[in-house]
Structure formats: structure tokens, C-alpha cells
Amino acid sequence: MADYENRPVPEGINVSPSHPLREFALLVAGISGLILVVTLVVSLLAGQFARHIPFPQEKALAESLATRWPTTAGNQLDQQRQAYLQNLADRLGAVMKLPPGMSITVHYASSDTVNAMATLGGHIIVFQGLIDSLPDENALAMVVAHEIAHVRNRHPIVAIGRGFAVALTLSSLSGLGDGLMEQWVGGLGMLPVLSFSRGQEEEADADALEALYRLYGHVEGATGFFEQVARQESSASSPALFNTHPGTEARIERIRQFAKTHPAQEKVVLVDLPDGIKAGAKSP
Numbered sequence: 539m540a541d542y543e544n545r546p547v548p549e550g551i552n553v554s555p556s557h558p559l560r561e562f563a564l565l566v567a568g569i570s571g572l573i574l575v576v577t578l579v580v581s582l583l584a585g586q587f588a589r590h591i592p593f594p595q596e597k598a599l600a601e602s603l604a605t606r607w608p609t610t611a612g613n614q615l616d617q618q619r620q621a622y623l624q625n626l627a628d629r630l631g632a633v634m635k636l637p638p639g640m641s642i643t644v645h646y647a648s649s650d651t652v653n654a655m656a657t658l659g660g661h662i663i664v665f666q667g668l669i670d671s672l673p674d675e676n677a678l679a680m681v682v683a684h685e686i687a688h689v690r691n692r693h694p695i696v697a698i699g700r701g702f703a704v705a706l707t708l709s710s711l712s713g714l715g716d717g718l719m720e721q722w723v724g725g726l727g728m729l730p731v732l733s734f735s736r737g738q739e740e741e742a743d744a745d746a747l748e749a750l751y752r753l754y755g756h757v758e759g760a761t762g763f764f765e766q767v768a769r770q771e772s773s774a775s776s777p778a779l780f781n782t783h784p785g786t787e788a789r790i791e792r793i794r795q796f797a798k799t800h801p802a803q804e805k806v807v808l809v810d811l812p813d814g815i816k817a818g819a820k821s822p
Contacts, residue, residue, distance in 0.1 A: 573707075573708075576707060577703075577704055577707045577708065580703045580704070580706075580707045581700045581703050581704050581707075582700075583703070584699040584700050584702065584703030585696045585697075585699050585700045585703075587699060588692075588695045588696050588698065588699025588700070589692050589695065589696050589699075591695055591699075593637070593639055593640050593660075593692075594639060596658055596659055596692075596694075596695045597658075597659040597660065598659075599658055599659065600657070600658035600659025600660075600661055601659070603657075603658065603661075607645045607661065607663070608645045608646065608647040608648070608663060610646055613648075615814060616646055616648055618814060619646045619666075619669075619814070619815055620644065620645065620646035622812060622815060623644040623646055623664050623682070624643075624644045626644075626675070626678065626679060626682055627642045627644045627662065627682055627686060628642070629753060630679060630682055630683045630686055630749050630753060631686055633749050633752035633753050634683070634686060634687070634690060634745065634748075634749045634752075636686075636690055637690070640660060640689070640690065641660050642660045642662060642686055642689060643659075643660055643661050643662070644662050644663075644664060644682075645661060645662065645663045645664070646663075646664055646666075647663055647664065647665045647666065648665075648666050649665050649666060649667060650665070650666060650667035650670070650817070651665040651667045651668075652665065652667040652668050652670075652671050653665050653667065653668055654668050654681050654682070654684075654685055655685065656685040656686070656688040656689050656693070656694055657694050658694050658695060658698060660689045662682070662685045662686065662689070664681075664682065664685075666817050668681065669811070669815055669816065669817075670816055670817050671766070672766075672811070673766070673808075674759055674808045674809055674810060674811060675759070675808075675809035675810065675811050675812075676750065676754060676758060676759020676760070676808050676809055677759045677760070677766075678811065679749075679750055679753065679754075679759065680746055680747075680750060680757075680759060680760040683745070683746035683749040683750060684742045684743060684745075684746040685742075686745075686746075686749070687741065687742035687743075687744075687745035687746050687749070688734065688738070688742050690745065691738070691741055691742065691745070693734050693738045693742070696738075697733060697734060740792075743789060743792065744792075746760070747760060747793065747796050751796075751800050754807075754809070755802060755803035755804050756797070756800075756802035756803065756806050757793060757796060757797050757800065758797075758802070758806045758808060759808055759809075760793050761790065761793050761794065761797065764786055764789050764790045764793060765790060767786050768786045768787065768790065
């Protein structure tokens with residue numbers, strides 16, 4: 539009788555005790571988590587790098603989007619509105635002490651959209667619908683100063699840098715091919731909507747309040763502006779401008795706290811919007 543014998547292999551020795559679907563789910567979750575972490579890290583690094591791109595280069599990049607800017611050609615009233623908005627932005631930019639070489643260009647859009655936006659190269663778009671929703675120049679100045687602060691703090695180029703990094707990473711890791719990158723490079727991810735973080739929005743709010751205080755000697759208009767926003771938020775048609783911003787109540791409270799520590803330097807006077815800036819005015 540031999541000392542050893544070949545015993546039959548037990549059934550199921552190479553079969554995992556767990557269900558195959560569970561293992562598949564864990565594999566998918568692991569890969570997804572890895573992609574998410576890599577994308578997040580690359581996005582943060584790209585944002586930090588983009589912040590150091592010289593503003594003239596950012597401005598040159600924005601020139602490629604020149605055909606997308608609203609135009610007031612051929613409409614004298616719209617040209618007057620844009621000139622007023624540009625003058626307001628220049629006055630705010632002066633007290634905000636923009637870095638050397640940085641300039642702000644305002645584009646007036648006749649759409650009734652309640653919105654304003656800052657994008658690459660110091661370009662800011664202000665819509666007629668926003669102007670119509672504001673009671674005075676102080677409220678409008680708060681919005682314009684907020685958008686200037688985005689430019690001053692380089693938020694648009696950071697957003698673009700992160701967007702490019704995310705598109706490139708996802709294209710590389712997921713194997714979606716060139717379609718995603720082509721769409722991004724084509725500009726679809728650049729101009730229409732730049733999504734800023736809550737921290738960037740709060741930073742822009744803080745800079746805007748400082749600008750209003752330096753320009754008018756108080757921040758009374760900013761308080762009225764956000765109180766009006768709070769009333770609009772209770773309706774079904776909340777303005778697009780505020781949909782991605784921090785909570786309005788929290789912003790009102792921060793403005794009140796700012797006003798307590800920055801009392802009015804002289805009698806508070808709210809500045810009326812000039813004739814013709816509101817919708818319904820007729821061309822001269």
C-alpha cells in the first residue's frame with residue numbers, strides 16, 4: 539500500500555463564498571472611488587496652477603471668445619446702458635485696487651434674464667433682467683463689485699483650469715475618447731457657466747462689501763439687495779444668479795455684521811439708477 543494517495547479535490551474549492559454580484563459591485567465601487575480621488579486631486583492641483591497664469595495670457599485666451607460677447611452695435615440706448623455699467627465698474631475697480639495690468643470690460647445684454655457673470659480676461663456680462671430687479675445703483679454696484687472680485691481673485695481661470703483637468707482626466711481614465719475634450723476645447727465648457735465654489739462666492743461677497751464701503755461710505759444698498767433676493771427665493775422663479783450661491787439669509791447676516799463694524803462715514807444716501815437704464819425706456 540502506498541504511503542500517499544491522490545485524493546479527489548473537494549467540490550467548490552476555488553469558488554468564492556461571497557456572491558459574484560457583490561464582488562462585482564465592490565470592484566466597480568473601488569474603481570469609481572479611485573477615479574474620483576484622482577480626478578479631485580488633479581482638479582485641485584490644476585486650480586492652484588491656473589491661479590498663477592499671468593493675466594495677459596488669460597486675456598489673450600478670452601479673445602478667442604470675442605464672438606460670444608453680447609453686442610450693442612446699432613442700438614444707441616443699449617450703448618448708453620453699457621457705458622453706464624462700464625463707468626460703474628471702473629469706479630469700483632479703482633477702489634478695489636486691481637492688480638497692475640488687470641482691466642474690467644463690461645458687456646450689456648438686453649435679455650430679461652436676471653443674472654450677471656464674470657468670465658475669462660476680466661469680461662463681465664450684465665443682463666437687463668438683473669438691472670430691472672434692483673432698486674438703486676447701490677444694489678447694482680454690489681452685484682458688479684461681486685463679479686469684479688471674482689476676476690480680481692482669478693476665480694474664472696481657476697474654474698477653467700479645473701474644468702480642463704477634470705475633462706482630461708475623465709477622458710483618459712474612462713476611455714470616452716476625444717469627444718469630451720473636443721467639446722471642452724470647443725468652448726462649450728468655458729463661457730456659458732463658470733461654477734464657483736462656496737468659498738469663492740463668500741470671498742467675492744467680502745471684497746464687494748469692502749468696495750461699496752470705500753465708494754459710498756456705507757453698505758446700505760447691499761442689505762436691501764439681498765433682502766429682495768430672499769423674497770424672490772420664496773417664489774417659483776428664483777433668479778439664476780443666486781441658484782448656486784451661498785444661502786441668502788447667511789449673506790444678509792454677514793452684511794449686517796459688516797455694517798456694525800463699518801458704520802456709515804456720513805449720512806446714508808442711496809443713489810438712484812439713471813434715467814434710461816431700466817427696461818421700457820425709449821431710445822433718444
